Amino acid sequence: MNYNEKFKIKNTKNKLLLFFQKKSKRLHDPLFFGNEKKYLNECIDSGYVSYVGKFVNKFEKKISYYTKSKYSVATCSGTSALHLALCYYKVNDKDEILLPSFTYIATAAAIKYCNASLNFVDIENESLGVCPKKLLNYLSRISKKKGDYYFNKFTNKKLRALIVVHLYGFSSRIEEIIKICKKFNIILIEDSAEAIGAFYKNRHLGTFAEIGILSFNGNKTIAAGGAGAILTKSKKIAKMLRHLSTHAKLNKKNDHLHDQIGFNYRMTNLAAAVACAQLENVKKIINAKKKIYKFYLNLFKPYKTIKILSGSKNLKSNYWLVTALFKNQKYRNQFIKFFSSIGISTRVTWRPLHTLKIFKDYPRDDLQNTKIINNKLLNLPSSPILGFKK
16 A cells, blocks of 8 residues: 555545544434424324324325325335235246345345245446346346246246335436336336435336335334335225235224235334334435435545445435445455444445345346446445434
8 A cells, every 4th residue: 555545544534533423333323303202102192002093194194295106005114015015916936026136135035925936137337226228138038928928938937027126225227127117018116115215307216116115124214113115106006005914904893804814014103103203304314314425425536446326317316325336345345444443334235135045046147247246335324313413
């Protein structure tokens, strides 16, 4: 390391310590500064702490208004929301679901809950989302048409759906992907678990497909412990999935009637109370996170070997986890040690799902972009408190 490089590192260290001071040095902590305690106390005083209570319905109205989604269904997690979406389409063991290998395991788990098969597709570097060009080439290569549907000619499974994932608040190239799904008669589902508050061409992510999902886990931009939501334009879908989320129980006074096998997937009133309070301050939280993004952008400007990702054109990000792209894995690992030496947490991105033993036998594209970029990415601490001022 030459003198100039040592100077940059020392300068970077001083700026980081000044920025963090006594604030959270962990990857992502929630920020509570509004009506969270007030609304929780209302729940406790009312006795409605499960999925019955005013805040669940209130939250559905609030999230629909904020995202401009006609309907929403409040769930206990983003994973359960995704599972319900697949249940609506009656996904089963004869189906093959396309998804990026570069995503959190919950995306794949929801598919396996339906006993369907996985088929991994590649990402592109700008958005870290599904690469439309590679998707089109891959589908053209592996598919054959039978009647109205396309099948994988190597597995004979129906190519039923694609789950597109909007990672870290970035938007996948959703318009191009929609066209490809229409061409191959493939259902599109948006996994927007990390994208609350992110807009592409002034439309909230999760509202482009017939069904999109959100997560409000404790580490998300809007945090409510474990919670999620389904977004849809369809009243029929919303009604059916809300019914499924409450054990498919019919509304019969003083009786317990269930018309099918349902799930205990409804958001609790406690979680909804916190989510309502968080949503009241969503703009302030995202503005705080934008300041964090700008800090890192300026911090790493002197480094030609580090790029802070900003997503695709026409994206208004929520800056969930600021993500740095390094020249190579060795350089990234050096910075992990550097951050650790001053007590600051970082996180390498998820291990691609196709490399896990439980998924190793499923079909996949060459995944060249996934293999190359995964080892060069690093998530940086992005707790909103770092950029927040009352």
